Amino acid sequence: MTPQDTPQETAFDLRARAELALAFEPGEPPAHLLRHTPWHARRGVRRVLAALLVSGSAASAVFAMRPPEIVRAAIEHEYYERTLRGSFMPEAEIAHHLDLEPGKVLPGYTQLMRPCDIDGTKAYHLTTFFEKGGIVTVLAFEQPLSLADNHGWWANMYWQVVHSREGRPLVLVAQKKQALAVASKALVGSETPR
Numbered sequence: 001m002t003p004q005d006t007p008q009e010t011a012f013d014l015r016a017r018a019e020l021a022l023a024f025e026p027g028e029p030p031a032h033l034l035r036h037t038p039w040h041a042r043r044g045v046r047r048v049l050a051a052l053l054v055s056g057s058a059a060s061a062v063f064a065m066r067p068p069e070i071v072r073a074a075i076e077h078e079y080y081e082r083t084l085r086g087s088f089m090p091e092a093e094i095a096h097h098l099d100l101e102p103g104k105v106l107p108g109y110t111q112l113m114r115p116c117d118i119d120g121t122k123a124y125h126l127t128t129f130f131e132k133g134g135i136v137t138v139l140a141f142e143q144p145l146s147l148a149d150n151h152g153w154w155a156n157m158y159w160q161v162v163h164s165r166e167g168r169p170l171v172l173v174a175q176k177k178q179a180l181a182v183a184s185k186a187l188v189g190s191e192t193p194r
Contacts, residue, residue: 067154068147068161073119074171075157078137081112081125088114089124097124097140098187099164107186111135121145133182139171140164147171151180162188 039045066072091106094113100106106113108128116125122142129135147169151160160172160180165188172187174180 065152065154067150067152067159070119070121070141070145070147071159071161071171072154074123074137074139075155075159075173077116077118077123077125077139078127078157078173079155081116081127081137084112084114084127086112086114088112094124094126094140097142097168098126098138098170099140099166099168100187101165107183108136128183130179130182130186133179134174134176136172136174136179136183138183138187139173140168141171145169160184164188 067075087110091110091113095104095106098106106126106128108130110126110128112125112127114125116123116139118139118141124140124142126138126140127135128138147161149161149163151158153159156175158174158177158180162170162172162184164170170187172180172183174183
């Protein structure tokens with residue numbers, strides 16, 4: 001900038017600068033002249049609050065989709081017994097625990113039939129294969145449980161709770177959603193809600 005470009009100070013400007021220099025100590029300006037930012041308006045605080053809101057929403061969404069504890073235990077049990085094959089109990093006995101009609105054959109091609117213990121609850125494990133669905137594990141519990149009809153996806157597995165014709169809850173676990181629909185239709189005559 002050239003001296004011609006700088007604005008000329010008026011007498012008022014010079015007097016105001018002299019008065020201010022006499023009124024205040026040189027150095028930091030007084031606090032009441034500075035702009036006050038409330039604590040909640042600071043950028044860092046807002047970021048922390050936004051992160052807490054997002055993580056709280058995500059956690060509540062996960063817990064809302066979380067299946068009952070016995071279903072989670074059944075999914076874990078199925079994971080560890082996925083590769084087992086064999087018949088460790090008679091077909092008629094497991095059909096009785098699934099509340100199938102007397103004399104009715106087990107649905108699908110049975111892969112595994114055995115009694116199990118899932119979190120201290122005795123269960124009857126049936127793994128069967130359906131031609132148009134896939135492999136499904138069906139767990140019928142000996143003790144009465146209060147499980148509502150429900151379905152979902154947890155730990156890379158689809159699950160569904162259906163009730164047998166006598167009201168016993170059956171937990172169905174499969175890697176394919178279509179397998180649950182075929183199995184529930186074969187076991188109790190109802191399909192998975194879409």
